[in-house]
Amino acid sequence: QRLKKVVKDKKMFHYIVEVVVGANTDPIAIQDTVADYLSIELKGNTRDARAYKLRECFKALSGGGKMKFLVILDDVWSPVDLDDIGLSSLPNQGVDFKVLLTSRNSDICMMMGASLIFNLNMLTDEEAHNFFRRYAEISYDADPELIKIGEAIVEKCGGLPIAIKTMAVTLRNKRKDAWKDALSRLEHRDTHNVVADVLKLSYSNIQDEETRSIFLLCGLFPEDFDIPTEDLVRYGWGLKIFTRVYTMRHARKRLDTCIERLMHANMLIKSDNVGF
Numbered sequence: 001q002r003l004k005k006v007v008k009d010k011k012m013f014h015y016i017v018e019v020v021v022g023a024n025t026d027p028i029a030i031q032d033t034v035a036d037y038l039s040i041e042l043k044g045n046t047r048d049a050r051a052y053k054l055r056e057c058f059k060a061l062s063g064g065g066k067m068k069f070l071v072i073l074d075d076v077w078s079p080v081d082l083d084d085i086g087l088s089s090l091p092n093q094g095v096d097f098k099v100l101l102t103s104r105n106s107d108i109c110m111m112m113g114a115s116l117i118f119n120l121n122m123l124t125d126e127e128a129h130n131f132f133r134r135y136a137e138i139s140y141d142a143d144p145e146l147i148k149i150g151e152a153i154v155e156k157c158g159g160l161p162i163a164i165k166t167m168a169v170t171l172r173n174k175r176k177d178a179w180k181d182a183l184s185r186l187e188h189r190d191t192h193n194v195v196a197d198v199l200k201l202s203y204s205n206i207q208d209e210e211t212r213s214i215f216l217l218c219g220l221f222p223e224d225f226d227i228p229t230e231d232l233v234r235y236g237w238g239l240k241i242f243t244r245v246y247t248m249r250h251a252r253k254r255l256d257t258c259i260e261r262l263m264h265a266n267m268l269i270k271s272d273n274v275g276f
Contacts (some may be wrong), residue, residue, distance in 0.1 A: 003100070004072065013070040013098075015061065019085075020224035023077045027084045034071075034085045047084060054086025062095045069097035075224065076103040079111045122159030129154055131161065135168035149179045156186040156194065163198040166266040170202045178205075202265050213241045214258040215267055226271045229255065 007013060017037040019030050031050045035042045040057050044050040061067055071087065073080055080101075082088065087097060103109055109117050123131060132154045133139075138146065153171075157163035171179055185201055186194075206212050217235055221227050233255050236242055242254045262268040 007070060012068070014067040015069045016072065017069065018072040018074065020074045021076045021080060022223045025076075025078045025080060027081070030080065030085055051084050051086050055088070056086075058086050058095045058097075065094055065096045067096070069095065071097055071099045073099060073101040076101050076108055076112075077105070079108060082112075123161060123164070124159075128157070128159050128164055132164050132168045135165050136172050143176070146176055146179060149176070149183055153179070153183050153186065156183070157198065158194050160195060162266060163195050166198050166202050169265055170205050199267065202267060206261070206265070208261075210241055210243065210254065211258040211261045213239075214255065215262055217241070218262075218268065229259070232259075 004016065004018065007016065015037070017034055019033045021030065027047050028050070031042060031047070031054060034054060035050075035057075038054070038057050038061065040053070042050045042053060044053060058069065062069070071085070082099070087095065087099075099112075101109060101112065101114065106117055106119065122128075129151060132150055136150060138150065140147075150171075153167055154164055157167060167182065171182060182201060186197060203212065203215065206215070214232065214236065217232060217239075218227055229252075233248065233252050236255060237245075237248065237251050242251050245251050245254055259268060263270060
């Protein structure tokens with residue numbers, strides 16, 4: 001997202017198309033997302049027919065290669081055929097485009113012909129401890145035992161920023177017993193599943209049932225989906241999630257409070273789109 005912002009600010013590309021691919025590589029869903037960014041409607045029923053329409057659209061918008069496109073394929077779990085989204089992997093096809101893809105597996109990048117691969121490393125021990133202290137809001141002259149527990153928690157997080165930040169925010173302003181309990185829960189866990197374990201712990205530390213219910217409601221939407229807040233209000237109202245709330249206006253305010261708590265706990269992230 002930071003790279004996308006830099007590209008936008010510097011106006012390096014005329015069009016930026018962003019697709020969150022995820023574990024299920026569905027060509028039709030990818031085509032629909034690309035079509036939304038290009039402001040066209042795909043009516044074809046077959047993958048090839050839809051790809052052809054996307055290809056023609058790219059060519060029409062390119063102005064003979066004068067307009068530049070950046071296509072971001074995020075969280076790719078298996079190779080994506082660029083021909084399916086109207087882009088040819090062959091040169092000199094009349095469309096000037098670059099593809100930026102993110103994947104947990106560098107082999108996917110190589111299979112898709114990436115010319116440059118950048119590996120994001122884990123935080124160093126010093127970076128991880130400083131990162132934890134920053135979000136847990138503890139100073140270097142705090143209780144030595146508390147600092148020692150924090151260091152052990154950071155070690156269990158395996159250098160993963162999201163896990164470290166989530167634990168730090170969860171334990172901020174909590175008593176030492178809560179820190180000990182958190183460390184105890186992380187003990188003897190598989191480091192490969194540390195993020196899932198940390199999020200479970202963060203969920204269990206949510207105090208009010210309304211916020212928990214809103215989080216579970218969000219889980220019913222597709223992965224990486226921009227969830228309209230108005231939908232959450234209406235579903236929450238219909239499911240009677242909000243207690244002692246008698247108007248939709250009050251329900252929206254209560255939802256805002258729940259969302260803010262979840263975002264502070266790193267269990268939800270803010271969308272780029274207004275109203276999501």
